[in-house]
Amino acid sequence: MTNDSRFGQQAAGRTQSRRGVLKMMGGTALGLGSLALRPRGARAATRNLRFWTSQTAPAQMAAWTEIFNAFQAEHPDVSVSVEKYSDDTLWQSLSAAYAADDTPDLVSYVQAYTVATLQSDGLVVPMDDVIKAVGEDDFFPAARDIYKQNGSYFAATLNNQTSSNLWYRTDLFEAAGLEPPRYWDELLAAAKKLTKGDIYGNTLPYGRTSMADTMMVMFVRQSGGHIVHPDLSVAFDSPETVAALEFLKEIYQYAPPGAASYSWGETVNAFITGRTACAPYTGRPIYLIHDKNPALEGKFHRVPYPHRRDGVAAYDSPFNSLFIPSKSHNVELAKQLAIWLFRKDNQIKVLHTAPGHNLPVLKSVATSKAFFDNPLIQAHKGDVEGMIETTSQSTNLVQEGPGFPYNLKAGSIINSHVLSETLQSVVVDGVSPKQAASQGADKIAKVMKD
Amino acid sequence: MRLKTSDSLIGVAFITPAATLFLLLVAYPLFQSILISFSAINTMTLKGHYVGLANYLDILQDQEFWRTLVNTLIWTAGSLVLQVLLGVGFALLLHRAFPGRALARSLVLFPYLLSTAVAVLVWRWLFNDLYGILNYGLVHIGLIERPIAWLSRMPEAMISVILVGAWKFFPFVVIALLARLQTIPLQLYEAARIDGASAVARFWDITLPQLSGVLAVVVLLRSIWDFKEFDLVYLMTGGGPGIGTQTLPILVYREAFPQLHLGKGAAIAVVMLLVMLVFMLLYLRQSARGDER
Incomplete structure (x- = not known):
């Protein structure tokens, strides 16, 4: 047997082996193809x-x-x-x-x-x-x-x-001689007094996010207003909305500097890391503080979120x-x-x-x-x-209260971020609360019409 | 010379896969988008009706659209200028011989290779108002008294996004320019030195003219890519505060998804396409000039 013939045999063997591999690949591909074409149930x-x-x-x-x-x-x-x-x-x-x-x-x-x-x-x-x-x-x-x-x-x-809770630091409130706030003016006074050094008096979500949108519904209702009337016409452009925006603008100065982009995560983080004296949130701080910052255990409580003194106790879920x-x-x-x-x-x-x-x-x-x-x-x-x-006691924008019909555009209003945009226009762009309420109402009307 | 029928058939056979892919992946979606832009369609239900030019008239009368267009131009121009400045600077630096040059050339690509989501996450932490190292450092050395809201105030938010965009994309400029720098004949510099030209003069009279062709292509390509950039801006600020950093791709997304106005979203996308078409024509013209040279 010559070297060439041995080489030929080896080469033939390789060819055969390559063919075998190709056949195997082809078979696998066909198998997978037929599997993909079989009916779902099968x-x-x-x-x-x-x-x-x-x-x-x-x-x-x-x-x-x-x-x-x-x-x-x-x-x-x-x-x-x-x-x-x-x-x-x-x-x-x-x-x-x-x-x-x-x-x-x-x-x-x-x-x-x-x-x-x-x-x-x-x-x-x-x-x-x-x-x-x-x-x-x-x-x-x-x-x-x-x-x-x-x-x-x-x-x-x-x-x-519900996010209609105000979580507050009992140690800071007690040290400042403050009672848990029941009304906006009390919350504002507390926020002002408690903003010191690294601690911000109050945190609220001002970002163009779902949290700010749902909180805005609560603030307007706590002020005594509504987003829509019982006949589903827009009720947003009202003195109550203006009062809510004025309050939110005033208390903004005691919030962390980045609050204009805050959503759920940032709001709760500010509270559980001890950087804010109070913040709205669901019940999450209970276990988050236990897990992440036990140093604050026993130093916080919640109250229903304060409302406007001549407004109503309205909560959102x-x-x-x-x-x-x-x-x-x-x-x-x-x-x-x-x-x-x-x-x-x-x-x-x-x-x-x-x-x-x-x-x-x-x-x-x-x-x-x-x-x-x-x-x-x-x-x-x-x-x-x-x-x-x-x-x-909570309601939701889909039905703002007794006697209100089902608002099937509630989702579109929230998801369009009209409400948080209105809030942002006041605190970021410096638009007056009255003008912002009017512009917001026009936008809501457009969403309701679409 | 006339081609045989069999040659023509082979030609058709070769071009068919590419033509089919082009029709399926480019022409059909483009045609669909244009068609949708003339309709009012709900994104969830995909039900709608023909509205003619109403979507286009609507967006052209919408102040938000014009503000967003201006934002897009500011973002594109700002980011592009910084990318070019950084790109040219780093390319010149990395063209010089120094110990560890190979490593430096690899490291400079890092931002470009990093996933946008990861890069944005890191930058958002750096910019964070309560825990960010940037604010911490500035407060610590006494430059500022209170943390800066880098991503929640204007113009800070736009500046931050532009800075991160420039950091992320400048390596592309570096790669392109470095490749070109290595092909400039060294004799040109030697002759200039003999004639007593300073380093600045050599840069202006030799390097820059030699780079101009590549630089023009790079600028046009990056203009197109930055103009339609979505993920970096969206993940950094979501277009906020308000609509301060909202760019056209974000507006398309918001119209098509949260607002469910698929037709209006498509109309904005078509307008974007027209703007980018101008960039593309310039690019093709520049490429043709390069080919002629």
Whole structure:
């Protein structure tokens, strides 16, 4: 055998081997191709339910996993995947999902005004059977009826919270000889007195964000005004709105310098890091201070957010919803998952992941020993009970008060950021509160008309 | 010379994939965008109707559009000028021989290689009003008494965005100019030195004219890219405070998604396209001149 022939044999062997590899690759490609072309049901034995949530802190993810694992154990052909969205970009994410016909099957923690707008466009599935299965009478009426229209429920409140709390530093207030404020003028005086050195007297979100938008609704209502009249004409251009803007402008000088871009994160961070004497927020400071800054433990409390002295005690809640997008491919299964989430044990698991932040909407949960059986909720029992009381009095822009019809444009108003833009025009651009209220009203009217 | 039929078919076969991709990925979306811009369409439901030029008339009468256009021009021009100044400076520096030059040439690319989201996150922390090192340093050395709201006040927010944009994108200018600098004949500098030309004179009379062709292309390309830049500005300020740093791409996004006005968003995008078309024509003209040379 010559060298050449050996080389030829080796070369032939390599060629053969290369051919083998190519054949294998071709076979794999064909196999994958045929798999991709097979009908959906035939491709996978399990059906996947896509669950959207904004609550994905490690403890919350652990709770979702535990709850969904148990659901999957009862439904072996189903898998549940948790997908995160951000509160500030929810609307954009939803728009893209609907436009691409790629919606999740069950969405959680979306605020009432957004779901109302989706409902007005026929983009959600009725959930009457879910509410009935959970027990219609077990819901707190406000939490249940916020999603009731023409006798039918188009979503369900999974749990609730409110940012209409003023968290304040008891040590700083006591040292300054101040009582917790009940009215705006008292809050303003406290903010002025407590702004010293590294500490800012008060923090509020002035950014063009959802927090500032929802807080603006609260401020206008606390001033005695409304965003729309009961006939849904725009009520924003009013002396009450001007008074609210004047107050917000005045107290702005005692806020951190970057407050004009503050949203949820910045507002709560300013409080839990001890850089502000008071701030509005949900119940999150209870566990955030415990986890991140224990030095402040025992030095803070909450009161209902102060209101204008001749205004009204008005509070705002998001009514964290569960809804099923109309483009879901698994509606019945999504309803079963929704009912599963309302089981008492699952409710408490979720509520305990963020003690004090999320509050019960089922009476059976709110009065249960199991709900209060949590060290942080126990330690802040008064604050938690106070927040449950506040949420029971809360409303939302979708229905500003008794006698008001359902405002299906509430979501469009909030998501257009008209309200926070109005606030920013006063504190950043120096527009007068009167002119800003007038300009804001024109913009709201345009949104209502669109 | 006439081509054989088989040659023509081969030619068609070669061009078909590229033409198909062009039609699918460029022509069709462009045609769709223009079509949508003449309609009022809800982004969620994708339902709508033909409105003719109403979207265009609406945006041209909208003060927010004009303010946003001005913002876009300020951002583009400000960022571009700084990128060119930094780019030329660093390219000249890195062209000189010094120990560690290879490492320095690699490091200068760092901002360009870094993901925009990560870069913005870092800069936002640096600018933070309560915990940012920038404010901390300035207060500590006594230059300011209270922290500056870098991202929440005007014009600070626009200045901050322009600075970060220049930092992020100047390495592109460096790469392009450095490549050109290495091809300038050294004899030109030697002759100039013999004639007694100073360093400044050599830069103005030799380096700059030699760089001008590349510099023109770089400026035009970066103008187009900066004009349509979305992520950096959006992540830095979200267009705020108010609409102080809102640029046209952000306005398109806001109209199409939060406001659900897909048609109006498309109309703004088409107007943007027309503006960029001017830059593109200049670029093509410049490229053609380069080819002729």
